[in-house]
Amino acid sequence: VALPAGGVARRSRELAGQMRAIPISKERHQMLAQAQIEEFHRNCFLTVPGLFSAQEVATLRADLDTDMQETGPFVIREGKSDIVRAVYAPHQRRRSYADLVTDARLLGAVQQMQAGGLYLYQLKVNTKLPFIGEDWAWHYDYAVWGAVDGLARPDLISVAVFLDDVTEFNGPMVFVPGSHRIYQDRPLSGVGGHKAHVEPDDFAPTTAEMQAMVNDSGLVAPKGKAGSVLFFNASVVHGSATNISPFSRRLAIVTYNAVDNLPAPGRQRADYIVCPPTAALTVRQPAPRQPEAVA
Ligand code: HL5
Ligand code: SIN
Ligand code: MN
Secondary structure (H helix, E strand, O other): OOOOOOHHHHHHHHHHHHHHHOOOOOOOOOOOOHHHHHHHHHHOEEEEOOOOOHHHHHHHHHHHHHHHOOOOOOEEEOOOOOOEEEEEOHHHOOHHHHHHHOOHHHHHHHHHHOOOOEEEEEEEEEOOOOOOOOOEEEEOHHHHHHHOOOOOOOOEEEEEEEOOOEOOOOOOEEEOOOOHHHHOOOOOOOOOOOOOOOOHHHHOOOHHHHHHHHHHHOOEOOOEOOOOEEEEEOOOOEEEOOOOOOOOOOEEEEEEEEOOOOOOOOOOOOOOOOOOOOOOOOOOOOOOOOOOOOO
């Protein structure tokens, strides 16, 4: 078939033009649709079901089980008991948690939500065990991180990876949607001198403030299967109830901070609670596929 003169050249010029129109970047991954990003900015949280496979969740659970046997200041107990409430910084000890930090499904998505470089601020698992996992008081995270660590801005996004099915029974996180719009101007009381884990109780809104916010905006408790992911910003009011069910509710929570939003001088807490600043993280390329087993 004879092509019209110049046809191939024209077609390749068109292709080159189309390719230039598609932004190509090694660091920015299109994990989320525009509608999801808009939902996140409107509500301050976003749930994405089914991001991690059963196999990946099993590995994270197994590594947590190992980590929960450790003794160290990074294991937080319920009250004065020896029941584990939270484990901080498993990424410092377990490969599967280290890998989460630069996983495209977390970091790539958060990069779409917040411009600028990000570093890891905190990584923990809140274990909320069957029958005994205690509540978390109402708070927004920047109330703590602004007052305790002296961060200048609430430019942090947390990602909770569900290690269990989260249901109405096992103490899901509960949010006041869009509460940053109502609540962000509350002055931060300067509570200093913390070296380790801070419980949010001292940073809770008053009951009158909670009543007004909930009258205005209601409450939402995102639920989903293990392997689902919940993004939330540092300004949204949240809390969760005691787990009276026979089901555990383990959440691995990875928090990213803007690289230019550092703890105030002299206020850097222990590095298992607030990670030392690093250069901006980049998304880890997916591991090469294992070759198929030959039968
Ligand atoms: N326990 C965290 C810290 O940094 C603060 C809480 O949900 C985050 C309020 O000590
Ligand atoms: C919870 O585990 O329910 C609370 C998590 C948080 O406050 O970040
Ligand atoms: Mn919180």
